[in-house]
Amino acid sequence: MGKLPSDIQSLMIKRSDFPAGFTWGVATSSFQIEGAGQQDGRGPSIWDTFCEEPDRIADQSNGLVACDHYNRLEADLDLIASLGVTAYRFSVAWSRVQPLGHGPWNEAGFAFYERLLVGLQKRGIEAYLTLYHWDLPQALQEQGGWNNREICQHFCDYACEVVRRFGDRVQTVCTHNEPWVVSILGHETGIFAPGIKDRKVAYQVGHHLLLSHGMALKAIRDMGFRKPLGIVLNQSPIYPASDAPEDVAKARLDDGIVVRWYMDPLFKGAYPADVLAWLGDDAPSVQAGDMALIAQPLDFMGVNYYTRNFSCASETWDAAKPGNPLTEMGWEIYPPGLTELLCRLHKDYTLPAIYITENGGAFKDPVVDGRVDDRDRVAYLHDHIQATLHAIEKGVDVRGYFVWSLMDNFEWASGYEKRFGIVHVDYTTLRRTPKQSALWYQSLLKG
Ligand code: FCB
Numbered sequence: 001m002g003k004l005p006s007d008i009q010s011l012m013i014k015r016s017d018f019p020a021g022f023t024w025g026v027a028t029s030s031f032q033i034e035g036a037g038q039q040d041g042r043g044p045s046i047w048d049t050f051c052e053e054p055d056r057i058a059d060q061s062n063g064l065v066a067c068d069h070y071n072r073l074e075a076d077l078d079l080i081a082s083l084g085v086t087a088y089r090f091s092v093a094w095s096r097v098q099p100l101g102h103g104p105w106n107e108a109g110f111a112f113y114e115r116l117l118v119g120l121q122k123r124g125i126e127a128y129l130t131l132y133h134w135d136l137p138q139a140l141q142e143q144g145g146w147n148n149r150e151i152c153q154h155f156c157d158y159a160c161e162v163v164r165r166f167g168d169r170v171q172t173v174c175t176h177n178e179p180w181v182v183s184i185l186g187h188e189t190g191i192f193a194p195g196i197k198d199r200k201v202a203y204q205v206g207h208h209l210l211l212s213h214g215m216a217l218k219a220i221r222d223m224g225f226r227k228p229l230g231i232v233l234n235q236s237p238i239y240p241a242s243d244a245p246e247d248v249a250k251a252r253l254d255d256g257i258v259v260r261w262y263m264d265p266l267f268k269g270a271y272p273a274d275v276l277a278w279l280g281d282d283a284p285s286v287q288a289g290d291m292a293l294i295a296q297p298l299d300f301m302g303v304n305y306y307t308r309n310f311s312c313a314s315e316t317w318d319a320a321k322p323g324n325p326l327t328e329m330g331w332e333i334y335p336p337g338l339t340e341l342l343c344r345l346h347k348d349y350t351l352p353a354i355y356i357t358e359n360g361g362a363f364k365d366p367v368v369d370g371r372v373d374d375r376d377r378v379a380y381l382h383d384h385i386q387a388t389l390h391a392i393e394k395g396v397d398v399r400g401y402f403v404w405s406l407m408d409n410f411e412w413a414s415g416y417e418k419r420f421g422i423v424h425v426d427y428t429t430l431r432r433t434p435k436q437s438a439l440w441y442q443s444l445l446k447g
Helices: 048-050 073-083 106-121 150-170 179-187 199-222 245-268 273-282 290-294 335-349 375-393 436-446
Strands: 023-027 089-092 126-132 174-179 227-235 237-240 302-303 309-311 353-358 398-404 423-425 432-434
Touching: 023 126, 023 432, 023 436, 073 106, 073 432, 073 436, 089 398, 106 126, 106 150, 126 237, 126 245, 150 174, 150 199, 174 199, 174 302, 174 375, 179 199, 179 227, 179 245, 199 227, 199 245, 199 273, 199 423, 227 353, 237 245, 245 273, 245 290, 245 309, 245 335, 302 335, 335 353, 335 375, 375 398, 375 436, 432 436
Parallel strands: 023 089, 023 398, 089 126, 126 174, 174 227, 227 302, 237 309, 302 353, 353 398
Antiparallel strands: 423 432
């Protein structure tokens, strides 16, 4: 892959400082990299539909080709292996294996994931499989999507079929990626698919996501599957913008909406009372037995961490205010927030094993003479891996870390304009070029 400049080399972390058996990985998701949108019987997903609507995606792009990972699987697996990672986190596109989201299975779709899993196994890389990373079959959306309670059973059937076929080949199974995003960005602000703007719907959707998670965990365990099962949440510590009581109260509520709304039901079997009171009539309808199902024991929890947040009662917070650098997403770079978040969760909940299932940054990444000298990303990853180590030293049981992302990809509403990869993708030729950060990660992993 080439040589690292000495100032990047100096940002080294010793792998041996981490507990034995610590998992080191890279992460992706189906819609963001696979492409092959109309190949081999894949059904459309809500993101295909969303991309067709004008002005939903910054560069008016879509996921039909993306990184064409579907057709470049073997080369991409070699690329993953060349990094020296022990694990690869990816998601299954529900509409590729079950085009309508219920009813017939698509064997060609399953064959792709079979090839992926066999390829990982051959290369000695563990598979961290996510069942739902936002690409809902469009046919289910037409029946109300996540707002229709019946979807929970469809999700459960899909989950069981994937585990029945692939359970032997995976290391862990995760139900949902970031239910907050699906609920709030997909159904309250509407900036993500399916683009609905209705707070009541958003919270009902959130409830059905959690319920489907619990139902799937129970059903998978009832099949006799004994490997680690979990869920991935996006989280960030939320600080008040000032000591003013209104800001402190707003920060507490925002923490309830982002962190406790998911953590409390999963670990304590109840939604937080303050958020329920704030929602009033928009609170979700919950049936008897739902909360017990949601609170199934978890073998692990994934934390996706990118930045911290501030809450201000009177105005929108400017992320540049604290004076720290921002990523291309406009997100403040604040590594200590990861340590703080993990320690706080450890204090407030009885946590299972924790994995940092996503962490990374979007940067400008110009290609100069065939190289991408992304030292800002190296610094970002270095500082967050250190922050993870600090949490471990403070007693949090963190078992692994995954860089978001293996390669540049379709960054949802930002299209292809925001690059998170440690490998550069030229979207004209689809050529992959490892950035300096990939070389840096490789030398961390290979010692
Ligand atoms: C997370 C998503 C992931 C990626 C990163 C930047 O919220 O899980 O797909 O888009 O953000």
